[in-house]
Amino acid sequence: MSIHIDPLEKKWIIMTSVIVLLTWVLIIYYAAVENVHPPSNVEVIDSAHLHLASGVGGGEFMEDKLGVHRDADGTLVVTMVAARYGFYPQHVEVPINTPIKFRMASFDVLHGVLIPFSNMNTMIVPGYVSELTTNFTRLGDFPVICDEYCGLAHAYMYGMIKIVPKDDFKLTAEVH
Amino acid sequence: MATSSIKTSELALSAATTDSTNKLAFWNFFVAFAAFALALPMGAYQVLERSGMFPALENAAVYYASTSTHGVLMAYVLSTYFIMGFGYHTAVHSLKQALWSPRFAWVGFWMSTIGVVLAAIALLSGNASILYTFYPPEIAHPIFYIGAALLVVGSWFWCVLMIVSTVQWKKANPGKPVPLIMYGTVLNALLWLWTSLGVAAEVVFQLIPVSLGWVDTLDPGLARVLFSETLHGIVYFWLFPAYLVMYAILPKEAGGKLFSDEFARIAFVMLFIFSVPIGMHHLYMDPMVAAGWKLLHMFGTFMVAVPTMITGFTIIATMEIAGRLRGGTGLFGWLKKLDYTNPVVLASTLSLLMLTVGGWGGVINAAYALDALIHNTQWIPGHFHLIYGGTTVIMYFAAAYWLWPKITGHQLYSNKLVLTQLWLWFFGMWITTMPWHYLGLIGQPRRVDTVQAYQQAEELVRSWDFSMLIMNIGAIMLLVSGLLFVYILFMTSRQPTISKAEQEVSYAEAIHPPLRVPTLLNSLSFWNWAMLIYLIASYGYPVLQFWFIGTPESPQWGI
Numbered sequence A: 001m002s003i004h005i006d007p008l009e010k011k012w013i014i015m016t017s018v019i020v021l022l023t024w025v026l027i028i029y030y031a032a033v034e035n036v037h038p039p040s041n042v043e044v045i046d047s048a049h050l051h052l053a054s055g056v057g058g059g060e061f062m063e064d065k066l067g068v069h070r071d072a073d074g075t076l077v078v079t080m081v082a083a084r085y086g087f088y089p090q091h092v093e094v095p096i097n098t099p100i101k102f103r104m105a106s107f108d109v110l111h112g113v114l115i116p117f118s119n120m121n122t123m124i125v126p127g128y129v130s131e132l133t134t135n136f137t138r139l140g141d142f143p144v145i146c147d148e149y150c151g152l153a154h155a156y157m158y159g160m161i162k163i164v165p166k167d168d169f170k171l172t173a174e175v176h
Numbered sequence B: 001m002a003t004s005s006i007k008t009s010e011l012a013l014s015a016a017t018t019d020s021t022n023k024l025a026f027w028n029f030f031v032a033f034a035a036f037a038l039a040l041p042m043g044a045y046q047v048l049e050r051s052g053m054f055p056a057l058e059n060a061a062v063y064y065a066s067t068s069t070h071g072v073l074m075a076y077v078l079s080t081y082f083i084m085g086f087g088y089h090t091a092v093h094s095l096k097q098a099l100w101s102p103r104f105a106w107v108g109f110w111m112s113t114i115g116v117v118l119a120a121i122a123l124l125s126g127n128a129s130i131l132y133t134f135y136p137p138e139i140a141h142p143i144f145y146i147g148a149a150l151l152v153v154g155s156w157f158w159c160v161l162m163i164v165s166t167v168q169w170k171k172a173n174p175g176k177p178v179p180l181i182m183y184g185t186v187l188n189a190l191l192w193l194w195t196s197l198g199v200a201a202e203v204v205f206q207l208i209p210v211s212l213g214w215v216d217t218l219d220p221g222l223a224r225v226l227f228s229e230t231l232h233g234i235v236y237f238w239l240f241p242a243y244l245v246m247y248a249i250l251p252k253e254a255g256g257k258l259f260s261d262e263f264a265r266i267a268f269v270m271l272f273i274f275s276v277p278i279g280m281h282h283l284y285m286d287p288m289v290a291a292g293w294k295l296l297h298m299f300g301t302f303m304v305a306v307p308t309m310i311t312g313f314t315i316i317a318t319m320e321i322a323g324r325l326r327g328g329t330g331l332f333g334w335l336k337k338l339d340y341t342n343p344v345v346l347a348s349t350l351s352l353l354m355l356t357v358g359g360w361g362g363v364i365n366a367a368y369a370l371d372a373l374i375h376n377t378q379w380i381p382g383h384f385h386l387i388y389g390g391t392t393v394i395m396y397f398a399a400a401y402w403l404w405p406k407i408t409g410h411q412l413y414s415n416k417l418v419l420t421q422l423w424l425w426f427f428g429m430w431i432t433t434m435p436w437h438y439l440g441l442i443g444q445p446r447r448v449d450t451v452q453a454y455q456q457a458e459e460l461v462r463s464w465d466f467s468m469l470i471m472n473i474g475a476i477m478l479l480v481s482g483l484l485f486v487y488i489l490f491m492t493s494r495q496p497t498i499s500k501a502e503q504e505v506s507y508a509e510a511i512h513p514p515l516r517v518p519t520l521l522n523s524l525s526f527w528n529w530a531m532l533i534y535l536i537a538s539y540g541y542p543v544l545q546f547w548f549i550g551t552p553e554s555p556q557w558g559i
Helices: A007-032 B002-010 B015-051 B060-095 B102-124 B142-172 B180-211 B220-231 B233-248 B250-254 B261-275 B279-283 B291-303 B305-325 B333-337 B343-366 B368-374 B379-408 B415-441 B455-463 B465-492 B525-547
Strands: A067-070 A076-083 A086-088 A091-095 A099-106 A111-114 A121-124 A130-135 A140-145 A158-164
Touching: A007 B291, A007 B305, A007 B368, A067 A091, A076 A091, A076 A111, A099 A111, A099 A121, A111 A140, A121 A130, A140 B455, A158 B455, B015 B060, B015 B102, B015 B379, B015 B465, B060 B102, B060 B142, B060 B180, B060 B233, B060 B379, B102 B142, B142 B180, B180 B220, B180 B233, B180 B261, B180 B525, B220 B233, B220 B279, B220 B525, B233 B250, B233 B261, B233 B305, B233 B343, B233 B379, B250 B305, B250 B343, B261 B291, B261 B305, B261 B525, B279 B291, B291 B305, B291 B343, B291 B525, B305 B333, B305 B343, B343 B368, B343 B379, B343 B415, B368 B415, B379 B415, B379 B465, B415 B465, B455 B465
Parallel strands: A076 A099, A086 A158, A091 A158
Antiparallel strands: A067 A076, A076 A086, A099 A130, A111 A121, A140 A158
């Protein structure tokens, strides 16, 4: 059965469709060519036993493994635990304009991590490892803020990150 | 065919039917607006508390109890009860037939209301300070979840009645298009049935068993995926009746006709189909869903912009018709001729302005590269207060002003106060949410009771000061406006009564009212099948994966 569509409506629909298509194409382009993806590694871990070497995902988040280190292919990796109410280690230092891979896990409840003026922003869900690679473009000290409600003292949960010039950056403590 | 259509429209409802419907609508609205009146001061309190300018107010336990209560009352109680009240009234008056079983409606009403009371006890006593998004593995008192489940199940009674009404009418009027406002209403009922499945599954299979101690652990990843299935559809469940007021009530109030009936139906089926299986944009920053699924949900998320664009077009075209009929000329001259002293016309205009900016913010949230900048920042409450609190709730006000005299039989109290209330809400909403959007961009997280804690980042915290000052002004304006709304409704009940003729309900007609429409634009079953297939495609694997990826589950935590 035919349906009454005004010529103006037709034009409007075409314009709307073009906008939607354009957005899709842009996002697909950046995903396929520039590798822009949301943090989505689907990796499980036993959050209640992060301190143990054994168990699902065990070992990686033990106390002496936390902090900044280089992995086998030379990438700088920051391994962090989020727990009521802080990020551990509480202070980290990384170089500017360098890809930094964050690996984070929660010890207890839901947390989030947000570093203002960067795209470092991800959820930390108990039972899962959050992994995200980012590139800081501003020098200075920034708070590492918990951005998901995690309990009554949630507003007090934060750490600090210092972004330094590449030449000033040294790995202070070697993580084993 | 033609004679039967005239007959139906002349068919008068019996006084008993009108009375029982008015009673049903009134008590649903009563609960909705009572919840609104209770939640409103909590919102204002949260803004003032959080601003840090009133140290005497600061208290994290009270803040989070009040945030949780504000969210549940505004998002779940105000919306659901408003929609139920409006839907019962619409079903009876647009179809011109009695409700299949008013008793069934009351059973749903009482079930929901008992649920609300149970949840409120847990919330107000600080035993459910887990925010309206639940957030396991933090676990609230079991009566909170049981209350929430009862509220949802009670609302399903309403859905059933909307479907039964429509099916009865279609049987009695074969081949004829369901009245536009009812077609939207019944699609919204179906939308709610589909979209509430996620939260119902989470509450029934995960949260209630854990909170009662029947099981020890749960998977927060699964809970988040299930909740996301509800989280976007629910927003359209709230918004749908706001659109229906614009499509079916505004044209007549403005003094014109609806630009197109068929185009509206296309928008309705698109709102239905694209609002549910796309909820994973709430999980863009979550680790337990793979990137491909997020991409798929991103496509659908942008599709929702289409029915919104259609609505914008049709409603503005409709207003133009009215403006020109009232003597407006030139490209924009018709805008000046519209009657902005009519509450429905004024509210729709203000609503569309908020929708334009709020919708633009939504497009930013929908693109995941941009979402990384604003996810869980104060931008997000800015966005949803503008879209829900602004665009949607101002239309609830308009609908209430339109309906209150019809269902109570009393003349509306002071049109001047009504207009003041709407303008105050509009400006209050801008002055509250614009600073919030900006605060999000400059790195302020949402859901914190204080920002004074980040002492080592003093410069950043100071950069938030100015916006935090402005938002206080907006919050006070919203508080005054909201209380004014309740006051106007209360005073209306003490006004002189109006005649039966003034209580007559009629809906707008299109310029070309269709005698028949294509089956797809009059059908329910086709779209249900489409929804089922789309849901299986978009949520099937992401939910099933939790049965084989072997997540070590979480024990429960207090707040």
